[in-house]
Amino acid sequence: MANKGDWVRIHSVILQPGERAAAVPEDTKRVPLEQWTKGYLQADAAFGEQVSVVTRTGRLVTGTLVDDAPHYTHSFGDFVPELQQAGDEAFRLLFGGERR
């Protein structure tokens, strides 16, 4: 459930699989062209409901409510041993020292 005035994320389908451009590869043609936008919710609604939002630039956009107060979770990823080994080896080649 999200409340009127909340900053939310909505989803919509722009083109159905049958409407996709002719030049698109087959795997892409089998799926819809989807869109995600953020804005201020215009009326109280539950997730999955059709809603309207007003975006940062003042556009009125409709779609399915998918998130309330959306935030970013991307990161620096996992430890990648190959990167550290490559860096250590280059450092050792240039400045000397022991392999650890």
Added chain:
Amino acid sequence: MTKDNSYSAVLARKPEIIRAAVGVDYSKFESGSIAFDYEGMMASTGYSLEDVIAIQRGYAIGNTPLIELHNITSLVRSLSKTGYGARIFIKDEAANPSGSFKVRRAATSIHHAKRMGYPGALSATSGNYGAAVASCCAKSGLPCIVVQECYDSRGVGQPEIIEKARKCEALGAEVVQLSVGPELFYTVLRMLEDTGYFNASLYTAFGIAGIETLGYELAGQCRTQIGKDPDVVVCTNAGGGNLTGTARGLYKADCFPEIVAASVNLKGLHMASDTQFNKKSFTTGHTGFGMPFSTWPDRSDVPRSAARPLRYMDRYVTVRQGEVFYTTELLARLEGIERGPAGNTSLAAAISIAQELPESAVVVVQETEYTGAGKHGSAQLSFARQNGIRVSLGDPKDEVPGESIVLPAHPSLLRAEEVDLDHMRRSLITHAAETVNQAPTSADIAFLAQETKASEAFVRNTLSETAQK
């Protein structure tokens, strides 16, 4: 009356939508045949190089440091035959307000949009250009929309693109994200029509004129800091604007180094494929853009692209994804500078090229870009592993795009591979001839020679070979 917003109806309105959204009548540059007035189009911005420099100063753009990479040069010399191993310099474009050279490209457009009274600006980009437009719009007090291709049909987004969305939002932009597909352009046209915003296209003369300052500045810095002109300038090549603008700026400073294009080799991956979208670990600077945009520039969101890299390219090389991640690590570990990864494509190529040149030669890598969450070697290689890509140390020549990423087990294994530039030139000339029904005119032949940095004889030979086929 309500507008027909079907895909075909909107695309049919493309010419008038684009004309209104960039304020340029492209028809006046056309000859009616293959040739068009490229220099006339470039001059049509009405802004001189000095004007552009002044506009960029207003946005705190430019004057980025030119840094000598002493330690990477030493490593290169340890791999080269005696007396070889050129000095490598890097222009730290990450020092610009938006974190990349792309803000040079945005500044003239946004200055112009503001001056012409557009109510806002829109840009279609999944790259650093979004933050660049957002940065200039923030400074100019203009609303800004950035439209990105970001997710596959599972809703999984490229970490590099998600970070770019975050940065655009941090600088005040509205970000609209789409799943894979070239029909992004359809949504862009609809939004341009609905908002009346300026289309801050990457490919207008405004954009390319903005990059000229990079080349011009670079020439001046080499003369002041090193006391000589660069022998080689390496540019990461995707849509071609970076190389085009830099070369034009160098030439305006009467500086004529060898201009080398460098792209990440993504051979075999289709850029519009839903299932292959997340099999790549680079979303720009790769051959998937570099090859088609070099051999046929007029495939962008404007009728005539101002980015025409074959006009300026002396050499084209590719490097592997693993080599660029490795180079990014070298820059951090040997020089203490954390940048990229994608912007380090040209540095990876430079490490290879410098080994062919004497110690007295100067190789300049003309950009860096900021690093962040998602936009980082560990983030992008972790993501690759999650998508079934094998990551290892070994010989990068064994790397298969979409299946594996191989970082060099030793720096001597980093080797740029040559692209057959004449083959690309012939491709452009052949395609151009196919766009008209009549035989190319003498003006067309002169134009195609300029388009491909080749002789008129080369153009004539290519045309006659094509005609025989």
